[in-house]
Amino acid sequence: MRKWIEVAAGVMLACGSMGSAMAAPPSEQQVRQLFDAMHLSQMFGQMNAQMAGAMGRVVPCVPASYWQNFIDAGGAQQLLSRMVPIYQSHFSAEDVVGLLKFYQSPLGQKMVIQMPLVVAEGMRVNQQWGRERGLAMVQRLQQQGTLDANGRCPATPAATSPAPVAKPAH
Known part of the structure; x- marks a missing residue:
């Protein structure tokens, strides 16, 4: 029994120290600052223009102008809002501070x-x-x-011959 108590205490101690060692997630404000530094809203505009052109070719009966507002200002904000939790789960607050420094630099x-x-x-x-x-x-x-020459599986006798039909037993 004493051994189990020692093991449980060790596990609790390890879990407690792991929690304090884990870095805090970034705030929504930090992530949105990063998005601004990365010019994500503008990138969505570029993506929208490319997508509108592609959709115009895929669906020629619909004018390309119809697709121009697929990612409008409201849509961009919706996308960014959905991306915030993703960044919060993959980056710590400290990571975002470092990324902000990079993206705000000339190289970034x-x-x-x-x-x-x-x-x-x-x-x-x-x-x-x-x-x-x-x-x-x-x-x-x-x-x-x-x-075969057409890039297809060649016909096999089993595939070209109909399977024999079983006669019902009387």
Whole structure:
């Protein structure tokens, strides 16, 4: 019994010290300051313009102007409000202070300006690489006979012949 009490006391002590060692989450105000420093509202505007153009191509019967207000000022605030708890769960108040210092610095502002361009270029490279890689893998499967010339599984006798119909027993 004494051993169990010692173990329980040790666990309680460890849990108590872990709680004090865990950093405090940032306040909503801190997170919103970070969002401002990161220019997230403006990024939503850029995303909206790109999305409106894409939707205009996908649904040509609807004018692209219809989609222009998908992320309006109210929508941006709704998105930011939903993002606050995410940042609060992944970053401590101390982390946000450090991130604020970075994003308020000249290098941080350069990051904010350049990152959308870097991501867009990266996506183009990724898509091109994916097409090339996929084509090479399909060609290898065609050479091995796993796929036919159209990139489909070749017909097998079992797949082309109808299964025999069982006759009902009398």
